[in-house]
Amino acid sequence: FFNNCFFVIIILYYIGSSCSKTDTIPEKSGSSSGFLGNLLVVPMDGSHWVGIKAIAQEMGRRGHRVTVVIPEISIRMGPGKYYDTITYPVPYDRDYMDFVMTSHKDILEKSSQPFMEKMKKMFSQIQKITNLLHTTAESLLFNASLISHLAQQNFDAVLTDPMVPTGLIVAHKLGIPTINLLRGVPCSLDMKASGCPSPPSFVPRFFTGYTDRMNFKERVINTLVALLEPLFCRLMPKDLGNNEEMCVKLEFSCDSVHTRIDFTLEFPRPLMPNVILVGGINCKVRNPLPEDLASWLSGEHGFVVFTLGTMVSEMPDYITSTFLDAFSQIPQKVIWRYTGKFPSRIPDNVKIMKWVPQNDLLGTHPGVRAFITHAGSHGTFEGLCHGVPMVLVPLAAEQPDNAQKIASRGAGIVLDITSVTTETLLKGLNEVINDPRYKENIQKLSALHNDRPIDPLDLSVFWTEFVMQHKGAKHLRPAFHDLYWFQYYSLDVMAVLATVLLVFVALTFKCLKLCLRKLSRKKKQE
């Protein structure tokens, strides 16, 4: 069960986080340090591709040689203007991938089937994706000719997403440093790998939905989650080196960890010096809106952007009609990204498109009033960067956490997708659009978030170049890696100190007793 649970997380992470596209990148001046290197990129598919691709493109544009290794069949990974691509064969085809992707719909289906039946369906779906990830990783790692080809290329470093440790293992095989780009890894594996303490008293754990200000009960649960996390991670399948020790060991080799978080959303907590914050790496407005779209969107009441990420390629009819019902009752126009079957009756103020320039819509058009999002990390950051109040419909993975973070700042409203009704949706939309506090709060947050000394993409590129040029960043690697866990927590030291104290107290006590006895004897003799 745990095993499967873990994979729910992994998978929803894998596919679910966002739907923004970053195919074009801004023009920048060339490499600042004059150093030109050779970078290997082992990306992950789905929304994880967004940030990695942005860095790969920018590195290539600055004159570095960049090679991206991707499977023949993938959801969205592909070639780009500034990097070379090497593809490797996988034992599945496009149809199978599409089949896996569309069967997500079943999980959202309001069915009359019994609970156990539904759970079984869910786990079967999870199993499918787990197998897909597994097969993809094996196809690269056991491709001896490809690995030996890569070994001959004299790469300076590997840029990867450590959600599945394929890239870490490749780097390990090639003996070169890695740069990780991640949003976070379940079981706080990323924190553990960096040796960073996370006091459960004010660092809420993933998936709890807590803020940094917890009451006693919440702190008890948060502490329990923190204590049980390692157990949870020990139950991962071991054949891919996917178990805790292996992961942590592999992450030792990470010289620089780029985390897609930012403290305007994240609650303040300690970080290690090799962790670089690049939340909002995807926020730069890239293109003006197509003219016909821009003019359709114009109107005194403005418009709402509605996307639920690549995960929801298709939705059950009952959800679709709930949303359409609500939309038909608001004065705003609605632009909706949806790849499933189009509903038969679409209100006049709604435009459904297979793909929308989400970031540009949020960032360039003054008419934007609200953003209905599943709170994937990219989408959440785009809403934040551009100061658009949100209606958050989290589906899975870290999305409830993201949603909670926006809501706890008074910058959005959270709705539950499985119980959403036309009324609750209308109420939510009305509130974020018409109550000025939401706009004010998100714009204050946005101002804090955007006011930073260096653009997150430039920062990513800087540290990637740093690791390549200096052959790692060993000076940022904490000595904790050489310690056993009981040494890390100073348990051995505490044991010795406690023993010394006990012996001292015992001896003093004995001594006193002896003295008293002698004294009383003397008295008796007198």
Place this chain on the structure above:
Amino acid sequence: FFNNCFFVIIILYYIGSSCSKTDTIPEKSGSSSGFLGNLLVVPMDGSHWVGIKAIAQEMGRRGHRVTVVIPEISIRMGPGKYYDTITYPVPYDRDYMDFVMTSHKDILEKSSQPFMEKMKKMFSQIQKITNLLHTTAESLLFNASLISHLAQQNFDAVLTDPMVPTGLIVAHKLGIPTINLLRGVPCSLDMKASGCPSPPSFVPRFFTGYTDRMNFKERVINTLVALLEPLFCRLMPKDLGNNEEMCVKLEFSCDSVHTRIDFTLEFPRPLMPNVILVGGINCKVRNPLPEDLASWLSGEHGFVVFTLGTMVSEMPDYITSTFLDAFSQIPQKVIWRYTGKFPSRIPDNVKIMKWVPQNDLLGTHPGVRAFITHAGSHGTFEGLCHGVPMVLVPLAAEQPDNAQKIASRGAGIVLDITSVTTETLLKGLNEVINDPRYKENIQKLSALHNDRPIDPLDLSVFWTEFVMQHKGAKHLRPAFHDLYWFQYYSLDVMAVLATVLLVFVALTFKCLKLCLRKLSRKKKQE
């Protein structure tokens, strides 16, 4: 005793760290954000003035209104081109200050007087400086008309050095956020105030001289120091609000803490998000060397720079002659900053000056071979930035720690000032000058240190502007400030969990016992 001990530290910190001057600053483009604010600066004297002044100057140069509040009489604080100065009267004069400064010499004196006599002298000296600091702080804080004048100026924030909490108290009185610039505070008060965990298993404590890789014995001592630190700080005089709770409480209001450290020197450890690393803020080469000095320094063997900081305004003769003896036996020229009485016989290759452009000497002249320094934090960073191998003669405060950090990287040699002989000095100089490993190691470190995405002075200015513009940086303030210490360490949660576990075990045990008894009774009945 502890009380005095603490003040040894405070005082040596206060005066001892460096001797570099930063009177001119580089030309930069104006304020990046367009925001222009009103900054109050409450600096500390001695080397602590260096960084604060650099930020004040640069802020003023970018168009902000900057007001620096300093005592009438000070060691080195004074007006600058880009800021206004307000001076306040103090009940001591220049002569008294000079008298306090020169009496440091007595501590270094190799005297035949008994140990206790010497200690008494030392503590009397410490008492003098403590009183001076105390009087200075009172002169500002109890100057009602000045404080009310400041209150009327509508400052956006206070930039200060929290070594003595005068600036923190002023900010508290005016109800505005503070920006701290510091190298570190004894008893890890700075870490404590930020709520940052510092596991003693790999975070060496101040003044232990340990690295991050400690053996068992060292870890025991480090843990003991960590445990006793709070005790140590509780012994500070309380009338100025200088005790631990007060300090920590005041530092709560710090919205951004600029720490003059860098992980090329510091051992990797967790940091809180409002801590900004600006180590090397003083390293920018500002001026070309005066022509006569540059030509005197030229020669095939290069030269050595020798400075021991403002603390040692005068040295006992026996130390002076040891150094001169050694210098007369090396082919390099030596440039020595010394404000005391010049020795009667000076070798030809030695030039003694009352002030030297230390940073420019280390940074611009290709002939520099070695740097003899007391390992004050500014000097250490200047040696590091410019890649000059060092002979380190730490005197006090955090200097032994700085020296140890350079030495542990194979970039310098540490000598003990009280036992230094011509032979050990010669051996040390020969090693760092002629063994190429020292040069290689410091240059590797230097490359790492200098390769950063943004100049430390620009970074300081950025975050100062950030705090001024956004009226603080509350989003970076950890929730730990609302927790009691036992909540922070989750001791209450642990107690409850342990109780539940104990009750559960006890009940299970009781239950089993009961069952067994019943069973055995039944058997007996059978």
